[in-house]
Amino acid sequence: MESKNLVRAGVLAFVLVIAFVAGWEFYLRSKGFDTSYYDDGSLWANKREMVYEPANKATVFIGSSRIKFDLDINTWENITGDHAIQLACVGSTPLPILENLANDKNFKGKLVVDVTEGLFFSSAAGNARTPNENIKYYKDQTPAQRGSFHVNHLLESQFVFLDKEWLSLNELLAGLHIRNRPGVYNFPGFPSDFGRVKFNRQEYMTNKMIADTNIQNQVKGIWNSFRQMSKDPPASGAKLDSILTAVKNSVDKIRARGGQVLFVRTPSSGAYLMGEKMGFPREKYWERILAVTGCPGIHFEDYPAIAHFVCPEFSHLSPSDAIVFTKNFINILQEKGWTFPHKQTIALK
Amino acid sequence: MVFNSYTFIVFFLIMLGLHNLPFSWKVKKINLLIASYIFYAAWNPPFILLLWLSTVVDFFVGRALYNQENKHKRKLLLVVSLIGNLGMLCFFKYGGFLLENFTHLVNLLGVNYHPAKPNIILPAGISFYTFTTLCYTIDMYKKRSKPVKSILDFSLFVTFFPHLVAGPIVRPPQLVPQFEMPHTATQKQLMQGLLLISLGLFMKVVLADSMLSDPANTVFGAKGPLNTLDAWMGVLAFSGQIFFDFAGYSTCAIGVASCLGFVLPENFLYPYAAVGFSDFWRRWHITLSAWLRDYLYxxxxxxxxxxxxxxINLMITMLLGGLWHGANWTFVVWGALHGLYLWIEKLIQDFRIRLKPEPELVPKPQVVVQGFMAPRFLKKVQSSNFFLALITFFMINVTWVFFRAPDFTSAWRMLTSMFSHVPNGAVLLTTLTIIKVSVIIVLMVIFHWLMRNTRVLTVANKMPWWLLGLIWSAMLILLILSQESSSTFIYFQF
Known part of the structure; x- marks a missing residue:
């Protein structure tokens, strides 16, 4: 082939690719999709690098998905003037991250630990996998990976179709819903409208999720299937003691360096909350964390301002409730003695 | 830096721009050299020192080897180079392995010795650039070619970023002359290069990473016996993954070099269409098998x-070839199996020759340029030999079990699951995954067979431009949709 023909082929390929990308992007936007960031090790590592900001200017959050949905970072940063560094991982125990921060002698800041009992007191390896992978990525990250992260950030902020979580080739093929052969375990797939991720790692439910009870019920069904799959009883006895000892050791290390640690039990509701109360009685789990570590804690049921929320799918707050929760959470934190030197005065609703 | 990353795209565009600016050839070479160091340092900056050490030592030792007339001094210089290169490789790649085996041995002898596990990071591509520099000093010792005149050309030969971390393993005569004269890509080279980069990324990102890595990882990561279908699907998935991953890298490397006006040697020629195992090794990782042939066998x-x-020589070569891939006995067994296959093939060949001496009728296939000895009867390859190719592919898949399995227990468990009925073997792969693996592997084998005597650029050249454009755009669209970026290439660890 003459080079002229190769150039023609290349130009045709280029035009077709541009046309496809533009068409696909336009179609997705018309369907209500919004930009979302892939919450992988690189995004986590980017936030992990920020924990060394001075304690009077930043607060680090660790935990599971609830704090990612329930803490509205814009609200937090506008009111407190503090940078919120979100390190929580979906479906995971925060303990590996707590330990990682505790062993980092340079971390001396403020730390809020979100407690979702079913994950916090779990010793199942699967619940620690994402935090451990993220920590490993943070430690092993190469300069080239950092570079790629920044280019990727630029692109993800502009294009809806760059949503690996829901719109990658594999996810699109999974959408064919081909019936599985007998005996294969199929991890329950969340509806794509459940959540989107911001660059600050905050998650939020889509308008469709808030409006459509059918989607909410799908998610409730997934929580129920998780409950049925969980064969191990909640940790107790020596197992529970060892978890609490590990938490205490980590907390002590941070506090010994001048850091502050506070635990928070974020809201859940309905059948999920009922199940949590039965499986993890407050006095046996939540109260023991506070007693063993000597840290302050905020349990949503103790404060009327944050006790009334109804979670659309039993476990996470809607974006509007997240704003209300965050404002009141800041207020309660101040009552507990936390100070925000850069705080602005905004009237609470 | 990996080819399938945004960092590389930015880096490559800058390099392409710089290389086409009206600088002198020397300035362009310096640009390429600095870029190659940045390419390497973007992975782990301190290891660039090793690269410098290897380059400087081999440049001066190579020149001294060529000019030295005293036999003893020449041998001494060769030993210095071998110790320098292989010593570095042994320390970083085999240090932990050697210590572990030594510990096992002395423990067996009753000595209570338990040293701390060494925490040695393997520098990316050390096996590749060590072989590149080694062949230079050996060539100088044997006076096969003249020493490289300038350290700039030699440094660029060792470090040229397209081949630096995972080959193709280049020889000085293949690359150094290209640095001696100004090279910029013609329009045809540039477009062919871009086509090859698109194809390489499609193979790596879409096929290896997006479609095949998960089933392979799931099956090889299983802790118990597997259902036979799952075991086979896992092995086939890995068989495809390792090919698309490594051949994808080589295709990108050749494409990147072509965009800059340079030519790198072919590294893969549709290996799963191989008829027999010597044919396989003329098609799989050609530059390594040629290296092993010329510098070991x-x-x-x-x-x-x-x-x-x-x-014996054949087996030694294959065992060391296996060990080159990784510091684990499973790689040695992988090499041994290939050695055994080559033995059997040679026995059959010898037996047939004894029965009926064969006249030299069959011309060599044009594209097959390197590799081990090929039995003559296998050179008479006709389309009816497709069945033999399938048998070869089947046997190759058995060897991949040892290549991929982390230990012998897993390998044995996998083989048991593949070749016997395992009651209650785990059913892991979804129907969709099985369809994906089956479709890709069947198409791959057919494609290899159809392409076995030609090359992708030859086929592309014969195609109508609009058809090539359609195929090219389909690859790029799937690449964009797959959204798998920045995962490392399997061969980086070797």
Whole structure:
């Protein structure tokens, strides 16, 4: 082939690719999709690098998905003037991250630990996998990976179709819903409208999720299937003691360096909350964390301002409730003695 | 830096721009050299020192080897180079392995010795650039070619970023002359390069990472016995993954070099269409098998010292070839299996020759340029030999079990699951995954067979431009949709 023909082929390929990308992007936007960031090790590592900001200017959050949905970072940063560094991982125990921060002698800041009992007191390896992978990525990250992260950030902020979580080739093929052969375990797939991720790692439910009870019920069904799959009883006895000892050791290390640690039990509701109360009685789990570590804690049921929320799918707050929760959470934190030197005065609703 | 990353795209565009600016050839070479160091340092900056050390030592030792007339001094210089290169490789790649085996041995002898596990990071591509520099000093010792005149050209030969971390393993005569004269890509080279980069990324990102890595990882990561279908699907998935991953890298490397006006040697020629195992090794990782042939098998005596020694030399070569891939006994067994296959093939060949001496009728396939000795009867490859190719592919898949399995227990469990009915074997792969693996592997084998005597650029050249444009755009669209970026290439760890 003459080079002229190769150039023609290349130009045709280029035009077709541009046309496809533009068409696909336009179609997705018309369907209500919004930009979302892939919450992988690189995004986590980017936030992990920020924990060394001075304690009077930043607060680090660790935990599971609830704090990612329930803490509205814009609200937090506008009111407190503090940078919120979100390190929580979906479906995971925060303990590996707590330990990682505790062993980092340079971390001396403020730390809020979100407690979702079913994950916090779990010793199942699967619940620690994402935090451990993220920590490993943070430690092993190469300069080239950092570079790629920044280019990727630029692109993800502009294009809806760059949503690996829901719109990658594999996810699109999974959408064919081909019936599985007998005996294969199929991890329950969340509806794509459940959540989107911001660059600050905050998650939020889509308008469709808030409006459509059918989607909410799908998610409730997934929580129920998780409950049925969980064969191990909640940790107790020596197992529970060892978890609490590990938490205490980590907390002590941070506090010994001048850091502050506070635990928070974020809201859940309905059948999920009922199940949590039965499986993890407050006095046996939540109260023991506070007693063993000597840290302050905020349990949503103790404060009327944050006790009334109804979670659309039993476990996470809607974006509007997240704003209300965050404002009141800041207020309660101040009552507990936390100070925000850069705080602005905004009237609470 | 990996080819399938945004960092590389930015880096490459800058390099392409710089290389086409009206600088002197020397300035362009300096740009390429600095870029190659940045390419390497973007992975782990301190290891660039090793690269410098290897370059400087081999440049001066190579020149001294060529000019030195005293036999003893020449041998001493060669030993210095071998110790320098292989010593570095042994320390970083085999240090932990050697210590572990030594510990096992002394423990067996009753000595209570338990050293701390060394925490050695393997520098990316050390096996590749060590072989690149080694062949230079050996060539200088044997006076096969003249020493490289300038350290700039030599440094660029060792470090040229397209081949630096995972080959193709280049020889000085293949690359150094290209640095001696100004090279910028013609329009045809540039477009061919871009086509090859698109194809390489499609193979790596879409096929290896997006479609095949998960089933392979799931099956090889299983802790218990597997359902036979799952075991086979896992092995087939890995068989495809390792090919698309490594051949994808080589295709990108050749494409990147072509965009800059340079030519790198072919590294893969549709290996799953191989008829027999010597044919396989002329098609799989060609530059490594050629290296092993020229710098190990032939110096050992090759087939010049009788049949028994030929068999022994063949096995030694394959065992060391296996060990080159990784510091684990499973790689040695992988090499041994290939050695065994080559033995059997050679036995059949010898037997057939004894029965009926064969006249030299069949011309060599044009594209097959390197590799081990090929049995003559296998050179008479006709389309009816597709069945033989399938048998070869089947046997190759068995060897991949040892290549991929982390230990012998897993390998044995996998083989048991593949070749016997395992009651209650785990059913892991979804129907969709099985369809994906089956479709890709079947198409891959057919494609290899159809392409076995040609090359992708030859086929592309014969295609109507609009058809090529459609195929090209389909690859790019799937690449964009797959959204798998920045995962490392399997061969980086070797």
């Amino acid at each position: 032939i110096p050992l005596g090759g087939n010049r010292k009788g049949k028994f020694r030929t068999y």
